[in-house]
Amino acid sequence: MSRTTVEMVTYQHKGKTMTRKKRDTTFGTLKRLKSGKFQPIYLGPDKKRYYASACNTEKQAREFLADRDYEIKHGQWKPPASIEAEDFGRYATIWVRQRQTRKGSALRPSTIALYERELDSGLQGFARCPLTYITPPMVREWHGKRCEQAGETTAGAEARLLHAILATAMKDGTITRNPVPSELLRSKTGNGHRAPTAEELANIIAALPDKWRLCAYIAAFGGLRFGEWVRLERQDLDEVDGHVVVHVTCQAQRVGGEWLIRPPKSSEGVRSVSLPLWLTDIVNDHLKRFVGPFPASLIFAPDKNGTRYVSESTWSHKWSRALDKAHISDVIRPHDLRHYFGSALADAGVGIRQLQNALGHGTARASLGYLESSRGLPESLADRLQRLPAATDTNIVNYPSRENGTEALAS
Known part of the structure; x- marks a missing residue:
């Protein structure tokens, strides 16, 4: 009867030479700590024993050892130090x-x-x-x-x-x-959002205070971002052949409690956008009633004195109140007005490059940048945006007017 040969190995322990049975091919060992965690221990290619940080589970510890084994075999291992x-x-x-x-x-x-x-x-x-x-x-x-x-x-x-x-x-x-x-x-949001329909937008704008209606018009029919329209000044608006042209050159951003004036989000964001012809009277009425006479007068001056620009939270609050008054329960964000603008242009047959120019978007496809050199939205495309229908909700409560000093109450 033949006897099985057991291979023995020697090792040093506290200055003494010890012998033991040779282990199987499993790389490293795990030490169960009193805390219940598992500490991976392995021998590096430099013949030194390394004690790694404890892992919460045995599975994590074995995966750690497998990674170190792979690194050693492929010459990618680095000493922990x-x-x-x-x-x-x-x-x-x-x-x-x-x-x-x-x-x-x-x-x-x-x-x-x-x-x-x-x-x-x-x-x-x-x-x-x-x-x-x-x-x-x-x-x-x-x-x-x-x-x-x-x-x-x-x-x-x-x-x-x-x-x-x-x-x-x-x-x-x-x-x-x-x-x-x-x-x-991938991000998943609990509530979906969408752009408003033309009828919904008409009702929302009718529910906004008079001073803030032009914000929605410029975002929905000019595609401006919040930071772009919030810092617009009188000198940024021109009238060309009956069209109001908005010159977008920078944006306002609030960072760390301070307002910063920066270039638009992308280099394509510097643009001139012509508003539809039917908006000219609305813009001029706003300039007459709510904007100072100086070139640097803000188009949308904040209500509170000492505040440089209208905050995004203030605009969101006014927008949410308008949604409630227009009896719209779906999630429609102020930024969705840009989606309304882009969708309306696409439905009107605007090409992809013209759409990117109008929205001030950068593009991942560099070749598209050579298709057309113009930026912004010309008058011929602006007039493709249709006038809003009349507001259909007769129960909208108007905001108090400072001009007549009265408050309109819902009947």
Whole structure:
């Protein structure tokens, strides 16, 4: 009867040479700690034993060991001491500071502030974690908790930022793969939103205070963003052949409690937009009643003295009240007026390049930039936008008028 040969190995322990049976081919070992966590232990290619940070579950610990085994076999392993400085928090801070847009320009202050808020809130848990230690299961667990805490939309936005930062780390050679699963990058909102119909828009505008109706007209029939129309001055408006032309050269943004005047969102955002001919009388009436006589007088001056521009929250509040008065329960945001503008132009047969010029959009397809050199919306296209129908809701309550000093009450 033959006896099975057991292969023995020697190792050093406290200065003594010890022997033991040779283990199977499993890479590394797991140590169960008193806290219930699992600590991965493995032998590096430098023949040194490494004790990694404890993992919450045995599965995470084994996946960690599998990643280290892969790195060692493919020559990609780095000693933990050499990557301690490459933790996510420090790397992300430098990433935001050096990040550029696709066109090579620096990030806007509002974008930097947004990224910093996301890093300080939802992504704070990764701050002290080495980049190489971030795994797909860890990201999935984090994403699930963020969905419960802040909602799927916020979790999706934070996951996209995490993915972008780690994509740069991959290019730098710090990590070999991006641990953020692609399906986590999609945002889901609880409430859908849409552009108003022409009849709904007529009722909404009729329900707005007189002073703020032109805001909706300019957004819906000029396609201006909030930051673009909120800082318009008298000198930004011209009248050409009976059409009011709005010259968009910059926008106002509130960042960190301060107003900043910046170029439009994209280089194509610097444009001249002609409003439909039927809006000329409405614009002139607004200029006469609510705008000062000076070239720098704001088209939409805030109600409160000492406030530089109308805040987005103030406009959203007035818009929400108008929706309620017009008996519209669907979610229609102020920004959806730009969607109304774009849809109306598309329905009128406007080409893709003309539509991008009118909206001031940049484009991912560089070839489209050579199709046409003009920017903005000419008079011939402006007149394709049809006049709104008369408001059909007779129960809309008018706002108090300062001119007559009376308040209209619902009958």
